[in-house]
Amino acid sequence: MGTLRWAAGRVGGALVVLWLVATAIFIGVRLIPGDPAEAIMGGPGSQASAEALAAARADYGLDEPLRVQYLMFLGKLLRLDFGTSYALRDPVLGIMGQVLPQTIVLSLLALLLAWVLALVFAAASLRATRVGAVLGNAVEIIAAAVPHFWLGAVLIMVFSSTLGWLPAVDNGTGAGLVLPVLTLALPLAGFLTQLMRDSLSTALASPFSLAARARGDSRLQVFWRHGLRHAALPALGMTGWAFSSLLSGAVVVEAVFARPGLGRALLSAVLSRDIPMVTGIALFSAAIYMVVMALTEGIERALHPAGVDS
Incomplete structure (x- = not known):
């Protein structure tokens, strides 16, 4: 019940x-x-x-x-009738059905990469020296604060214009996804790492972690078996907000990398005063945010039901 x-x-x-x-x-x-x-x-x-x-x-x-x-x-x-786009003269729902998968794929890949980077950085902080911890904290703060448009421009200059490794704009291939995903993921990874690192320090100093160390478990074993779940809970609670921030960041990233998607469609709709498109995209984004928030809260309840209910 x-x-x-x-x-x-x-x-x-x-x-x-x-x-x-x-x-x-x-x-x-x-x-x-x-x-x-x-x-x-x-x-x-x-x-x-x-x-x-x-x-x-x-x-x-x-x-x-x-x-x-x-x-x-x-x-x-x-009735889910969003009307017809003023600019494109097509039903809004059909247009969103075409561009939404592009943005969802971009946002999910960026969210996955941000979590992987946050876990790696949090694990690395266990063995960091005092100087390494200070440098790592500075990198996390800078990564979390950097604007998407500036980061995207820097990545294009380095990996496309200078090194020539990756395309500067989306070309429909996996290589064309790398820079947009990195642009979205790096600031979020810096933010998640800060949350996880603080929670991890508290978890590793708790009685259950000290008892595990007394039984002979290594610091890394304690991290994976005990500390990770407790350290990930605050970051997991912010995942719904993080996903919505990725959707809003996609407006800038899709424009910078000329990638078709929901964000680029919203930007064009605002510039052309396409009210049905703006309405449909805004409501769709709000619905997606609510679904993701419910899913993350459900996962929190499964991982730590007592803490959530209280």
């Missing part, structure tokens, strides 16, 4: 968050200066006639009172 109550609470909370996001989008897009009908007709440069603009407002319900527009907006979302 506890699990069912937890799942019901998560579903209810997700619906409330999606409703709030949808409401914020509805209000935000109507605060943008300009006439939405002009965006429907192709932008101010389309030189659409007054009759054509009036017809566009009638077709999209923009001539209705704001309350009626809001109810129509929510009704379409309940």
